[in-house]
Amino acid sequence: MILPAYPPVKPEKILQLRLHNLDYAAGRGYALCAMAPQVQPPTAPSGSEQEYQHGFHDPEHYVFKSGKGLTREIVERISSMKQEPEWMRDFRLNAYELFMSKPMPSWGDTALLSEIDFADLHYFVKSTDGPERNWDDVPDDIKRTFDRLGIPEAERKFLSGVSAQYESEVVYHSVREDLERAGVLFCDMDTAVKLHPEIIRKYLSTVIPPGDNKFAALNSAVWSGGSFVYVPKGVEVKMPLQAYFRINAENMGQFERTLIIADEGAKVHYIEGCTAPKFSTASLHSAVVELIALDGSSIRYTTIQNWYRNIFNLVTKRAIAKRNATVEWVDGNIGSRLTMKYPAIYLMGEGARGEILSMAFAGEGQHQDAGAKVIHAAPNTTSVVTNKSVVAHGGKTTYRGLVEIYPGAVGAKARVRCDALIMDDQSSSDTKPTMKIHEQRSTVEHEASVSKIGEEQLFYAMSRGLTEADATAMIVNGFFDFFIKELPMEYAVELNRLVKMEMEGSVG
Amino acid sequence: MSRVVARVSEIVPGTTRAVNVDGVDILLCNAGGAIYAIEDLCTHDGSPLDQGTLDGACVICPRHGATFDVRTGEALTLPAVLPVPTFAVTIEGDDVVLDL
Ligand code: FES
DSSP states (O other), X not given: OOOOOOOOOOHHHHHHXXXXXXXXXXXXXXXXXXXXXXXXXXXXXXXXXXXXXTOOOOOOOOSEEOOBXXXXXXXXXXXXXXXXXXXXHHXXXXXXXXXXXXXXXXXXXXXXXXXXXXXXXXXXXXXXXSOBSSGGGSOHHHHHHHHHHTHHHHHHHHOSEEEEEETTEEEEEEEOHHHHHTTOEEEEHHHHHHHOHHHHHHHTTSSSOGGGSHHHHHHHHHOOOOEEEEEOTTOBOOSOEEEEEEOOSTTBOBOOEEEEEEOTTOEEEEEEEEEOOOOSSOEEEOOEEEEEEOTXXXXXXXXXXXXOTTEEEEEEEEEEEOTTOEEEEEEEEOOSSEEEEOOEEEEOSTTOEEEEEEEEEEOTTOEEEEEEEEEEOSTTOEEEEEEEEEEOTTOEEEEEEEEEEOTTOTTOEEEEEEEEEEOSTTOEEEEEEEEEEOOSSOEEEEEEEEEEOXXXXXXXXXXXXXXXXXXXXXXXXXXXXXXXXXXXXHHXXXXXXXXXXXXTTOOO | OXXXXXXXXXXXXXXXXXXXXXXXXXXXXXXXXXXXXXXXXXXXXOOOSTTSEEETTEEEOTTTOOEEETTTOOBOSTXXXXXXXXXXXXEEXXXXXXXX
């Protein structure tokens, strides 16, 4: 579908963004570990198991694994094993009731969604007895997995903090001392419930209540792990904080819960990268991420989602930006079977600013149903949404977006741009934007395009000596350039490589 | 204009009662013995609030879980952004009287 053309986005805007991010782009202080170790790109056709570079699968070795299916008793057991206070147990049990009573979404890819068998999942796996700060204490099989991902080496050299999540618990965690001295709190959520209950009780679920949707309710009932970050007033965290998530156990749901609070004038960049080893039956990943940017603060949250292609990735991510605060979601979706993810920003204070940059790739058997939501609830708020997607080998992408301008949000400005590139006739792409504008004195721009990769472009690149795969990858990388430029160096390298792998033999 | 809309004894503490006054849906909430009145309509997406839960002085929307303070109407959590309208309540004997 091609929507009517609106005035184009000026190139200066993109330039501005890049300049704005020079600090990050320099690669200084970034974890080389953020992506998996280099392996030879396989030559097997896209969609085959061989191509999945993170597909090693360690033998399962767990301290505790709950039975399949979800009951009130399992929720109680999770809470008691974690030795949680009563208020958290009640929070979980209330959410469990909501989960049981809420219907599945009646929109989106309902055919795929109906394949999720909640009774066939494990809801909790505990892999060690608690977080470890010393690498030597981490159990060997877990360590081997992280070694393959390169985490410890890079952590020592580059990271300002790592939460490496293996299964449901964070097993390894370290926070650099100067951050601690500045009063920055960075730990896994389980620890935060014990150490900082006053902050958790004040903010948890104020952005995404358990009753928001069925999957937020599920997460609230069985959540385990995830990160907690609190940056005190006026503190600027120069280097990004990182977390690494993996799923290993077959049929395991993973439900991490992340809460990031930037107090007045604070600044933080948080990066979450995902890979998962291969396994054959469907697994569910359903995270909840809440960002709270108080007056004048700034939060950037970068994710590259590269789950294996049997995983349902149904995530609720939402941010609140108060007066003059900035929130940026940088969101890449490459893996999973079905992703439904619409990072949202509620601009609640005058002068708040939101930006959502997202890219999606869908290959054989994949549906990336991703998008962005921006709610302007205060005057002079601004937002920019840029979404680009590529489909190949019969994949499907959907852009689902919402821009809402509340009455009184005078001077609000919103700009949405989404572009899709289709690689072959078997693949499809959909754009479903929604605009709800209740304030006349505001500006909303929307442009969307869907195009097919051009034979001429390809022919030209190939006439310069590139193979068809290289030429395709070059064109696709150019298409994703806006996004890749925003990433720390090692993520950018990894993403370029993934795109190339995905593109092998994709032009038909 | 004042109007008797319910009996105090019908609304035990911790419960709510929906009434319709001149076409306006109103939710009476007994929060710990004090009765408050709010419009029975979630400001997020229009769900009636009477099927939701009353927890202390907070009513939670059944649809997406937004929480409102019934004393002030304030939206305490997303996805609601705007406050829900409130109405002044006076108690006369066993009568709940609304000022409309
Ligand atoms: S309709 Fe009440 S929270 Fe959405």
